[in-house]
Amino acid sequence: MPANKKSLFKGEDGTSYLVPFIFICSLFLLWGFAHGFLDVLDKHFQDLLHVSKAQSGFVQFSLYIGYLAMAIPAGLFIKRFGYQRGILFGLSLFAIGAFLFYPAAKLEAFIPFLLALFVLACGLAFLETAANPYSTVLGAKEQGARRINISQSFNGLGWILGPLIGGLVIFGADAVSEEEKFDSLVQPYMGIGLVVVVVAILFLFIKLPEIKEAKGQETEEDPPMRNLLKHPAFIAAVAAQFLYVAAQTGTNSFFINYVIDAIPNLQVPISGIMQELGSFGAFFMPKNNEQAASLILAIGGMGAFWLGRLSGSYFMKFFPPHRMLGIYAVVNVVLVALVLLDSGWLSVIALFSTYFFMSIMFPTIFALGISDLGTLTKKGASFLVMAVAGGAFCPPIMGLIADHSSMATGFIIPLGCFAFIAWYAFWGVGKAAKTTTVSFQHH
Structure with a gap:
């Protein structure tokens, strides 16, 4: 066990990758x-532009379709120019997308905001295509799943801060005039853009080591992409990743809608809880039901998500990742079934509890999917990032179901997604992934 701990951020030659890993974690954040900030926009656009739930689902569609459009080009770019230039290009697109919120607000129309989110998503696709596989190779191969879960825990912290700050800023601006109604969107996205520019400048001055995967497989330096079809476990991982992101994004998109429907006077009990917390709670005192629901999303849902990431990276020292993934998926099938019952607080608690068990799914599926791909790792990572496009299709479908039935009924989609992930974890990972599981325990 001590040898494993020493090798977590060290290569076979003893090189320490701790500092590069810390910088990579900042990207996950x-x-x-x-x-996380985006998750409050669906309900806000319903109120601001009077769009339906199905139409508001296109907020997520415009973001995740960017992953579908850019993931493969991002992988090819990174394959040719390396991780660091891929990260810099991704940060540039990220900042441009954030700054485009200013002209979108001046036009006061839905479509320009969607286009800004699409550009922003293209930048995120570059960052994820680079940072996810990069974090798995910054040390011993058998510790890859642990490293990506650690780095993804910073991603989970970002998911907490996003709806927390978004709820305060966006839903806290109800009293502005008609001419200034979009200011609550412009100011935070200008701030996000400036932060991203600062991070990009930092990455200009640091030197990230270029890691070579698949030592000993130099005879096939650039195999064709069709060779990925020879890895059935990888294909199953792409499907599982697509459905996982569909479930997560659908849940995020309509969390606020569901909670407000389930607890109509939500502001009252949440205000009581905040009052008990003194001056800290007073700062987060909700002004309306939407702010109260965003607090539950940030602290309850995303807080559970973050704790799940932290604990998951620890438990993987003792349990095979694919088995943990399967158990967590089965638990979420049960929890979403309770959500479908639409039983007030019981269902709301079940809903935000699903985030704890979603926490390890993306990084674990990713690590299992690229296991033993060798020189195909970067190309395989492109498809696993492209699978994030599952988030584009679930919110409009869930919104359509909600518009014609009830918000609770829409959660039948995430339930089916988690059922497939349970199948993938227990029966679909194949021999390659199970060999990787053994290596977690014995190397």
């Missing part, structure tokens, strides 16, 4: 915040 950034895009987690961007996604």
Whole structure:
């Protein structure tokens, strides 16, 4: 066990990758915040532009379709120019997308905001295509799943801060005039853009080591992408990742809608809790039901998500990752079934509890999916990032179901997604992933 601890951030030659790993973790925090902040926009656009739930689902569609459009080009770019230039290019697109919120607000129309989010998503696709696989190779191979879960814990922290700050800023601006109604969107996104620019400048001056995967497989330096079809466990991982992101994004998009429907006078009990917390609670005192629901999303849902990431990276020292993934998926099938019952606080608690068990899914599926791909790792990572496009299709479908039935009924989609992930974890990972599981325990 001590040998494993020493090798967590060290290569086979003894090189320490701790400092590069810390910088990479800052990227996970950034895009987690961007996604978490986005989760309050669906309900806000319903109120601001009077769009339906199905139409508001296109907020997420415009973001995640950017992953579909850019993931493969990002992988090819990184394959040719390396991780560091890929990160810099991704940060540049990220900042441009954030700054585009200013002209979008001046136009006061839905479509320009969607286009700004699409550009922002193209930047996030570059960052995820680079940072996810990079974090898995900054040390011993058998510790890859642990490292990506550690780095993803910073992503989870960003997901907490996003809806927390987004709820305060966006839903706290109800009293502005008609001419200034979009200011609550412009100011935070200008701030996000400036932070991203600062991070990009830092990455200009640091030197990230270029890691070579698959030592001993130099005879096939650039295999064709079709060779990925020879890895059935990888194909199953892409499907599982697509459905996981669909479930997570659908849940994020309509969390506020669901909680407000389930607890109509939500502001009253949440205000009582905040009052008990003194001056700290007073700062987060909700002014309306939407702010109260965003607090539950940030502290309850995303807080559970973050704790799940932290604990998951620890438990993987003792349990095979694919088995943990399967158990967590089965638990979420049960929890979402309780959400479908629409039973007030019981269902709300079940809803935000799903975040704890979603926490390890993305990084674990990612690590299992690229296991033993060798020189195909970067290309495989592109497809696993492209699978994030699952988040583009679930919110409009869930919104359509909610518009014609009830918000609770829409959660039948995440339930089906978690059921597939349970199948993948227990039966679909294949021999390659199970060999990797053994190496977690014995190397």
